[in-house]
Amino acid sequence: MNRFGTVVIGGGQAGLVMGYHLKRRGEDFVILEGHPRIGDSWRRRYDSLRLFSPPRYASLPGLPIPVDDCPTRDEMGDYLEQYAAHFELPVRAGVRVTRVSRDAEGFRVETDEGEYLADQVIVAGGSHAVPQRPAFASELDPAIRQLHSLEYRNPEQLADGTVLVVGAANSGTDIALEAVKTHRTLLAGRHPGQVPVDIDSGRGRMMLPIVMFVFRHVLTRRTPMGRKALAEREGHGVTLVRNKLADLDAAGVVATSRIESVRDGQPVTAEGDILPDVGTVVWCTGSGPDHSFLDLPVFEGGRVRHERGVATGEPGLMFLGLEFQFAVASGTIQGLDRDARYLLRQLRQNTVRSASRPVTVDRR
Template identity: 30%
Template sequence: MDTVIIGGGQAGLATSYFLSRAGVEHVVLERRAALGGAWQDRWDAFVLNTPNFSLDLPGMPYSGTEPEAFMARDRVVDYFRDYARRIAAPVRTGTDVTRLAASDGGFSVETSDGSWQARKVVLATGAYQVPKVPALAAALPEGVLQLHTHDYRNPEQLPDGAVLIVGTGQSGGQIAEELHAAGREVHLAVSACPEAPRRYRGHDIIYWILQAGIHGPEYGLNALTVEQLPSPAARFACNPLLSGADGGHDIHLRELGRQGMRLHGHLEAANDGVLTFTDDLPERLAAVESGFGQRMGRALDAYIAAAGIDAPEAEPVPADDWLPASSPRLDLAAENITSVLWATGYKLDLGFVDLPVLDAWSYPRQVRGVTEHPGLYVVGLPWLTGHYSSIVGGVGVDAEYVAGRVADR
């Protein structure tokens, strides 16, 4: 085979679209039994956090009647399966790649269903592969149910009692609202994920992120490009705290506290059923609330000004100094906490890549998706080239460039 694409999610399918247009023989290997990517791993009530208009896959932009609405999980999965059919992507499902190595000037691709020889390989496995759970999870009492959000499905899955959610990114925030609405007492260990407005200066925030990320460099603005990240570790920073549920809305941690959820600092230790949190909740909440305005908000404002876009001024953020009662210690039994949900994100798993191309974070060393190893490419990782690189509406930009390099080689 000329080219093997590893991964049949949005990145793999977008790359397949451009390779087909260029006449490049290729195959897409997908480890799951059916297409739909990591969206199939989300909980029952999951709703996409990006509006329908951003489902702008190459060759199939969104054409429905609800561009500002947000798709539920099963519709998202069907959307990608329909896309694969429309572009006639040469996909082989149920094919797990177990080793990728150099071979005779090309590559040997070993899978659960035989081996392939390829001249070129595109890694399109995405970033949501292995659930990340802190080591201190092993110190929690055996009687407490522990689930990563990857395995959470609905409130009925949990035993009666209160729930501790560790992490307040998009998954943690949305599941907290779901459990609270179901009548559960919810405790939240607050992480560093910034709050952000669902709508900003007349548009959904995702509209501006895509516009500024993709077109900002045309105006000399590179704030949302990978070159401007403060460190390589920032590639894995959590996304802004937002929700697509109930038509889309902001999530504010202080408001969740006012609704009755119990807020805590960062979880540091567990000993004999007693958890210890950092005693910095006021500072933590302040940092969460100011993060958007300090970086992303400024970048979006700069783009709007440079592009000469007539957009309404940003609405001022009302001052809010409310603070919940908080203690750095939490006795699970005394508070009747019977479940802990780890909303702690995912980590990359490219251990099957038997080539010296991964950095200390297991992220491929690359420039615009072209790795250091000739013939090996990557698409769809967060901050591959910019903030938009792993968003459905932005992945096509990198896929088109990489497919062009594959075709030229």
């Protein structure tokens, strides 16, 4: 049996940041990563993906990312792999967690390659693992190709005919701007607002520290402004950061209203207009966490109950990288370090099993 003080589930940026701090404190831990290779969660996104953050804000603690500008998806994936190697973090890649439960010995973590016992479990992955589509998506004509933004890679996947991108936030506008180069493209959804400056310009770079400060320290669960932002965030797309309405108009992307139903196999707008000749629908309608492996009483309304990442009523179970875990920044690279430090302090209070119990550690 593999026994560790802490099992970290997820070897993406959240899991690696947690591992960095656990190792610095000399903790006994292991990181389980379901993908075959560290960084694959980035490499599996669409080909043209580019982060909004320059190196200063795209780096994890202790090691700057070796790029000169906002990293691409592959540069970010490779950096995570380098980060784990640089700090010699105990990551076991290709190990998929199937169930987490509790018994007299502590937490039992079942995987497709055996079981682990742990005093603490930190879930640090899968926050955007489950594609979300409207229920009526299944009513579309089978001849219409459907992709979710998590499945989209490049325009070669698009069928002949009009491309309908549903969801006008960052991923949706990225994909629409790419699709319109080869297809007539419609972009459906409410405009979520946009950053008023070009983030890649000198002025944008000057404003970035202010924006990051607001995301980290102003828009938090402790402030009235932050709690209001959290309430308004439900059901609304994230503000456009790099793309602008003018960019979409200039490229020839046609804006349309929300898609609310299907009639005779075709998508229908909120005004009741049927959109003909659609060959592909790309659903950029969000994604949710995959916590289906947690066989523990921590759910309420389909979501985990937690206080700043510490599971309510389940000592020793924690989360890192959740959307608005503490602040707007929590679900981004910029917020992970602070949230990980907070969880590290909470580990001392864990009473799942006696510290005097002898521990046999598998050091494979």
